[in-house]
Amino acid sequence: MTNEPAWLVVSVSTAGGPDSLRVQVWRKLRSLGALYLQQSVCLLPERTEVATEVRRLVDRVRSQGGSARVLSMAFTDAAEQQAVIAEFNAARDAEYAEVLERLPELRRELAEEQARGNATYSEVEESEADLERFRSWLGKIASRDHFHAPGGAVARDAIDQAAAALAAFEDAAVRAEAPGHDRSQDGQRQ
Numbered sequence: 001m002t003n004e005p006a007w008l009v010v011s012v013s014t015a016g017g018p019d020s021l022r023v024q025v026w027r028k029l030r031s032l033g034a035l036y037l038q039q040s041v042c043l044l045p046e047r048t049e050v051a052t053e054v055r056r057l058v059d060r061v062r063s064q065g066g067s068a069r070v071l072s073m074a075f076t077d078a079a080e081q082q083a084v085i086a087e088f089n090a091a092r093d094a095e096y097a098e099v100l101e102r103l104p105e106l107r108r109e110l111a112e113e114q115a116r117g118n119a120t121y122s123e124v125e126e127s128e129a130d131l132e133r134f135r136s137w138l139g140k141i142a143s144r145d146h147f148h149a150p151g152g153a154v155a156r157d158a159i160d161q162a163a164a165a166l167a168a169f170e171d172a173a174v175r176a177e178a179p180g181h182d183r184s185q186d187g188q189r190q
Contacts, residue, residue: 006046103158120176
């Protein structure tokens with residue numbers, strides 16, 4: 001299968017290492033988007049940045065008393081490889097769905113604050129921080145979205161819509177803080 005992705009099979013045992021090592025390994029492999037085949041054995045696409053992080057992890061595991069193996073492999077069955085890629089995409093789509101599930105709360109909060117006439121600089125700052133957390137979260141998911149799961153585009157779109165809602169809220173805050181502005185009219189404007 002020419003031009004097909006190569007894969008890394010990573011097997012880790014933290015027995016013999018400190019208790020915290022198990023959590024460190026789990027967190028690192030999750031952050032890389034690993035697909036677990038069974039306990040302590042996972043699969044990752046063999047990409048330069050992934051391989052570098054896996055080598056660092058293996059070195060840490062071994063230096064702390066655990067054991068690890070990394071094997072390079074290729075699928076011999078194209079359908080099996082596509083099934084695995086679909087599993088990777090399903091895992092990322094589930095993560096994107098969580099972003100999409102939580103994001104409307106930010107937009108609701110902006111609308112409620114504006115309706116109450118509470119479009120202020122401090123509310124803008126708070127909402128900017130919330131939006132930045134969503135962007136950071138989305139960035140982390142995207143970094144392990146090795147096969148461009150369909151949910152990624154939808155989540156990016158939703159973040160862009162939230163950013164536009166925040167920009168409109170910020171415009172309202174600027175107007176509200178302008179000299180001579182009557183705050184009693186804020187909830188009535190659209």
